Amino acid sequence: MRAERAINASVSVRDLSLNFGAVQVLKALNLNIAEGEFVVLLGPSGCGKSTLLNCIAGLLDITDGRIFIKGRNVTWEEPKDRGIGMVFQSYALYPQMSVEKNLSFGLRVAGLPKDEIAQRIARAAEILQIEPLLQRKPAALSGGQRQRVAIGRALVRDVDVFLFDEPLSNLDAKLRSELRVEIKLLHRRLQNTMIYVTHDQIEAMTLADRIAVMRGGVIQQFDAPQAIYNRPVNRFVAGFLGSPAMNFLEGKIEKSGPELRFAADGLSVPLSTYAFADGAQTAPGAAALGIRPEHVSLNSGDGWPFSATASVDVVEPMGSDTLVWLKLAGQKFSVRMSSERAPQAGDQVTVGFDPMRASLFDAAGDRL
Amino acid sequence: MNIASKSPILTTDADGFAGPRGPKPRRMLSRRNIIVYGTLLVVAVYYLLPLYVMIVTSLKGMPEIRLGNIFSPPLEITFEPWIKAWSSACTGLNCDGLSRGFWNSVRITVPSVILSIAIASVNGYALANWRFKGSELFFTILIVGAFIPYQVMLYPIVIILREIGLYGSLAGLVIVHSIFGMPILTLLFRNYFTSMPEELFKAARVDGAGFWGIYLRIMLPMSLPIFVVAVIIQITGIWNDFLFGVVYTRPETYPMTVQLNNIVNSVQGVKEYNVNMAATLITGLVPLIVYFVSGKLFVRGIAAGAVKG
Amino acid sequence: MSESQTRPPNRLLRNLNAKIASIPMILTAVVVFAGGTVWTVLHSFTNSKLLPRLNFVGIDQYTRLWATPRWLVSIENLLIYGVLSLVFSLVIGFVLAALLDQKIRFENTFRTILLYPYALSFIVTGLVWQWLLNPELGIQGVVRNLGWTSFSFDPLYDSSIVIYGILIAALWQGTGLVMCLMLAGLRGIDEDIWKAARVDGIPMWKTYLFIVIPMMRPVFVTTLVIIASGIVRVYDLVVAQTSGGPGIASEVPAKYVYDYMFFAQNLGQGFAASTMMLLSVVIVIVPWAYLEFGRRRRA
Numbered sequence: 007m008r009a010e011r012a013i014n015a016s017v018s019v020r021d022l023s024l025n026f027g028a029v030q031v032l033k034a035l036n037l038n039i040a041e042g043e044f045v046v047l048l049g050p051s052g053c054g055k056s057t058l059l060n061c062i063a064g065l066l067d068i069t070d071g072r073i074f075i076k077g078r079n080v081t082w083e084e085p086k087d088r089g090i091g092m093v094f095q096s097y098a099l100y101p102q103m104s105v106e107k108n109l110s111f112g113l114r115v116a117g118l119p120k121d122e123i124a125q126r127i128a129r130a131a132e133i134l135q136i137e138p139l140l141q142r143k144p145a146a147l148s149g150g151q152r153q154r155v156a157i158g159r160a161l162v163r164d165v166d167v168f169l170f171d172e173p174l175s176n177l178d179a180k181l182r183s184e185l186r187v188e189i190k191l192l193h194r195r196l197q198n199t200m201i202y203v204t205h206d207q208i209e210a211m212t213l214a215d216r217i218a219v220m221r222g223g224v225i226q227q228f229d230a231p232q233a234i235y236n237r238p239v240n241r242f243v244a245g246f247l248g249s250p251a252m253n254f255l256e257g258k259i260e261k262s263g264p265e266l267r268f269a270a271d272g273l274s275v276p277l278s279t280y281a282f283a284d285g286a287q288t289a290p291g292a293a294a295l296g297i298r299p300e301h302v303s304l305n306s307g308d309g310w311p312f313s314a315t316a317s318v319d320v321v322e323p324m325g326s327d328t329l330v331w332l333k334l335a336g337q338k339f340s341v342r343m344s345s346e347r348a349p350q351a352g353d354q355v356t357v358g359f360d361p362m363r364a365s366l367f368d369a370a371g372d373r374l
Numbered sequence: 375m376n377i378a379s380k381s382p383i384l385t386t387d388a389d390g391f392a393g394p395r396g397p398k399p400r401r402m403l404s405r406r407n408i409i410v411y412g413t414l415l416v417v418a419v420y421y422l423l424p425l426y427v428m429i430v431t432s433l434k435g436m437p438e439i440r441l442g443n444i445f446s447p448p449l450e451i452t453f454e455p456w457i458k459a460w461s462s463a464c465t466g467l468n469c470d471g472l473s474r475g476f477w478n479s480v481r482i483t484v485p486s487v488i489l490s491i492a493i494a495s496v497n498g499y500a501l502a503n504w505r506f507k508g509s510e511l512f513f514t515i516l517i518v519g520a521f522i523p524y525q526v527m528l529y530p531i532v533i534i535l536r537e538i539g540l541y542g543s544l545a546g547l548v549i550v551h552s553i554f555g556m557p558i559l560t561l562l563f564r565n566y567f568t569s570m571p572e573e574l575f576k577a578a579r580v581d582g583a584g585f586w587g588i589y590l591r592i593m594l595p596m597s598l599p600i601f602v603v604a605v606i607i608q609i610t611g612i613w614n615d616f617l618f619g620v621v622y623t624r625p626e627t628y629p630m631t632v633q634l635n636n637i638v639n640s641v642q643g644v645k646e647y648n649v650n651m652a653a654t655l656i657t658g659l660v661p662l663i664v665y666f667v668s669g670k671l672f673v674r675g676i677a678a679g680a681v682k683g
Numbered sequence: 684m685s686e687s688q689t690r691p692p693n694r695l696l697r698n699l700n701a702k703i704a705s706i707p708m709i710l711t712a713v714v715v716f717a718g719g720t721v722w723t724v725l726h727s728f729t730n731s732k733l734l735p736r737l738n739f740v741g742i743d744q745y746t747r748l749w750a751t752p753r754w755l756v757s758i759e760n761l762l763i764y765g766v767l768s769l770v771f772s773l774v775i776g777f778v779l780a781a782l783l784d785q786k787i788r789f790e791n792t793f794r795t796i797l798l799y800p801y802a803l804s805f806i807v808t809g810l811v812w813q814w815l816l817n818p819e820l821g822i823q824g825v826v827r828n829l830g831w832t833s834f835s836f837d838p839l840y841d842s843s844i845v846i847y848g849i850l851i852a853a854l855w856q857g858t859g860l861v862m863c864l865m866l867a868g869l870r871g872i873d874e875d876i877w878k879a880a881r882v883d884g885i886p887m888w889k890t891y892l893f894i895v896i897p898m899m900r901p902v903f904v905t906t907l908v909i910i911a912s913g914i915v916r917v918y919d920l921v922v923a924q925t926s927g928g929p930g931i932a933s934e935v936p937a938k939y940v941y942d943y944m945f946f947a948q949n950l951g952q953g954f955a956a957s958t959m960m961l962l963s964v965v966i967v968i969v970p971w972a973y974l975e976f977g978r979r980r981r982a
Contacts (some may be wrong), residue, residue: 406785410782410785410787411787413778413782414779414782414783414787414793417779417797418793418796418797420855421796421797421799421800421855421859422796423815424800424811424812424815424855425799427811427814427815428811428814431814439820440820443824443825443828444814444815444817444820444821444822444824444825445825493707493708496704497704497705497707497708499704500700500701500702500704500705501705504698504700504701505701506697506698506701506702506705509701509705512705512708512709512712512713513708513712515712515713515716515717516708516711516712516716518716518968519711519712519715519716519717519720521908521912521964521968522716522720522961522964523915523916523937523957523960523961523964524916525916525936525937525940525941525953525956525957525960526719526720526723526724526957526958526960526961527715527716527719527720527723528940528941528944528957529722529723529726529735529944529950529953529954530715530718530719530722530723531715531719533735534714534715552707553711553715556707556708556711560708584700585700585701585704586700610802613804614803614804614805614806614807615804616804616805616806616918616919616922616923617918617919617941620941621941621945631804631806631807631919634806634807634810635806635810635922635923638810638813638923639922639923639926647814647817647820650810650814651811651814654807654810654811657804657806657807658803658804658807661802661803661804662799662802662803664802665798665799665802666795666799669795672798672802673794673798673863676798676801676860676863
């Protein structure tokens with residue numbers, strides 16, 4: 007049954023391991039990607055996300071496991087036979103060739119008929135709006151134009167699966183957000199499966215149908231962006247996503263009567279609204295409560311299941327929003343709020359939030 | 375015997391996955407490996423052959439050489455040729471062996487290496503951090519000068535050395551080596567000091583350090599690797615020099631290479647190939663030791679030193 | 684008004700230490716390199732014999748030079764040796780570098796072996812190959828003793844092919860350097876280019892030929908200039924291996940210059956010949972410098 011599901015998927019990675027000498031870079035990974043899905047591999051540098059992409063592309067020899075693309079076992083196949091196209095961070099355009107030659111080189115080597123090649127190039131150039139650039143050399147192109155050509159080179163291969171290896175990392179912030187939108191449009195138009203590696207959480211959140219958050223060669227969580235954002239499975243995922251970062255209060259879970267509460271240095275947070283993973287069977291013990299700065303409110307009445315008073319340390323205006331830093335239970339705590347209502351440093355404020363929006367983690371860092 | 379277990383990579387797993395698994399099997403003797411390693415092995419043997427022949431020839435007696443095969447190992451090992459090459463081989467009228475040339479070369483190489491590196495490192499530092507009007511122009515002339523054939527400048531230098539009374543002396547040759555080592559070494563140091571963070575230099579100036587203070591206390595301690603590279607370039611280059619040695623010294627002060635050539639290519643007497651090869655090997659020993667000891671630094675040096683030609 | 688301000692320090696004294704440190708460079712650049720070159724070129728138009736004299740005779744020395752058989756042989760040798768050693772060392776050096784770049788085992792060992800001859804002097808190289816190419820006891824003798832008695836390989840004693848004997852030794856000594864420069868160039872190629880070519884399904888040899896080699900153009904040009912300026916200077920190797928013989932069959936320009944300056948007591952000829960050497964270097968260097976400089980200006 008599981009095998010069948012994997013084989014029906016667009017890309018399926020099964021028990022994939024990769025060792026460089028004694029170092030385990032990827033540890034028995036499993037990943038099923040559906041037809042037409044946009045999946046982002048997200049993680050800090052060195053987490054193995056690029057390595058995983060290179061394994062799927064066939065550019066690295068794996069140590070164990072299997073890889074299926076469109077239901078076909080491609081574990082031992084050459085990259086060119088896997089039905090993939092790939093876009094690289096450094097663009098990897100052939101510098102001595104014009105854009106047109108860059109796009110057509112692989113096709114000519116494969117021996118495709120001339121008119122077929124011309125047709126594919128025309129289509130790719132139209133989609134990416136690079137028709138006026140076709141006769142130029144890569145050196146005469148801007149960074150954004152180069153990346154378009156690099157995408158074009160994957161496009162003309164007429165493949166099922168597109169692999170992107172940090173394609174926007176070499177661009178400045180403005181171009182990055184422009185091209186991000188274009189890649190999203192491209193996906194909507196082509197409906198191909200796309201696997202996209204990045205360390206930028208905004209790219210991940212905006213582009214992905216599903217995000218695979220990786221760390222230390224292991225996929226931590228593989229889910230829709232909102233699910234990962236709202237219900238991180240562990241403290242690493244919770245802390246990695248979101249900017250400004252999630253607040254963590256160290257404390258413990260206590261049982262008072264039938265009710266569970268989170269206690270930390272004078273604070274006591276009722277957990278009756280919190281959706282425990284095990285249905286509130288959790289035993290008391292050390293825990294951390296995580297809450298995103300935008301899920302906390304200041305001075306907004308007492309309708310909150312939890313509220314406490316604190317004094318403001320620092321106020322950081324960020325344009326549309328303002329980040330307010332204060333101490334809660336002796337620990338650093340930030341609140342994101344609209345700028346008009348922001349307090350001043352030194353003010354006494356009331357902090358309130360609904361534990362429903364919080365995430366609780368046990369001592370090992372796993373979600374409770 | 376379980377046949378299926380012999381090829382686990384092609385079996386179907388319990389959960390239904392089938393087909394190739396794990397790394398693609400590669401044969402040790404694939405066509406690619408045979409071509410790559412085969413070619414490299416043949417080339418390596420070809421490159422090592424002269425060294426091998428030098429060694430075995432220098433350990434044979436003359437009768438064995440006349441009868442035998444230059445590639446065969448010595449039947450009877452003798453160190454006689456080495457001793458003769460070192461202490462009693464003849465060049466013209468002198469018969470005190472290569473030892474004199476060896477010590478001449480040492481007396482030439484050591485001061486030349488020190489002087490040329492001292493001049494070039496300070497100079498490269500001045501060019502990198504204390505540019506003055508015209509400094510780049512002189513530097514450009516210096517670098518262009520590196521490409522001028524030495525033959526063009528041979529005689530003018532003879533005149534200069536004669537004027538200052540150093541023609542034919544070791545000191546004169548030391549100056550010549552410092553002059554011709556200058557372009558490459560200055561380039562090497564200038565590029566190295568330019569690549570060092572400028573903030574470091576600025577911070578030292580703000581702290582009140584001057585030209586020599588910054589050089590001695592900040593630049594010098596931070597640039598040990600490049601000094602080692604420079605020493606490697608200079609030792610091998612100066613030790614291996616022939617042209618300047620033959621032009622600017624007298625027979626008593628000939629460096630080793632000149633003396634070696636005179637021993638081997640002298641027309642008088644019977645050719646003693648074993649002594650010749652021992653002498654050749656002894657002369658090559660110093661740069662070979664530098665090469666094998668320095669390893670990667672030598673490679674780094676030649677990338678820069680190649681310009682010297 | 685100006686009295687109230689402190690006078691600016693003397694311009695010559697500004698940055699004085701740097702100027703003092705640069706004196707050796709300035710002297711070398713101006714007196715030895717520029718001055719010496721001008722001096723030699725100037726005296727090549729004189730009839731200096733034992734001592735340099737400014738007794739101008741126009742281009743007499745050059746007319747004599749180009750009428751001297753030994754000079755013509757030297758030039759012919761230099762051309763054959765130069766073209767062949769350029770082609771062979773570039774091709775062999777590149778192929779070896781490409782082989783070493785295949786993520787092979789023992790890469791360091793192979794590189795050490797291929798490069799060690801470069802550490803040796805031309806004198807040592809010349810003498811070893813003189814011995815290996817010895818007709819009775821060297822390679823030819825060994826092959827004949829194996830039973831192939833008509834085998835003939837004695838370049839150093841055959842004036843029609845002696846320059847190839849020198850070429851063999853020169854390639855043995857210098858290819859390692861070219862290999863090293865090429866390997867550095869190959870390592871400078873973006874890893875992603877190789878990946879892109881693999882995804883595109885381009886065979887390795889086509890990747891080298893159409894993508895990597897064109898990308899390494901600057902490395903090739905630099906290597907070319909380095910080899911070429913070494914070729915013009917070739918001297919020690921010939922002295923050690925053949926002393927210019929048999930007869931004058933393996934003479935080269937650098938040796939011509941030395942012999943006329945320091946043995947034949949004919950300085951004018953030596954100056955004229957060395958000026959011709961300078962000219963040949965200029966012919967190589969100027970287009971290169973123009974390309975380098977031109978490229979930088981365009982960038």
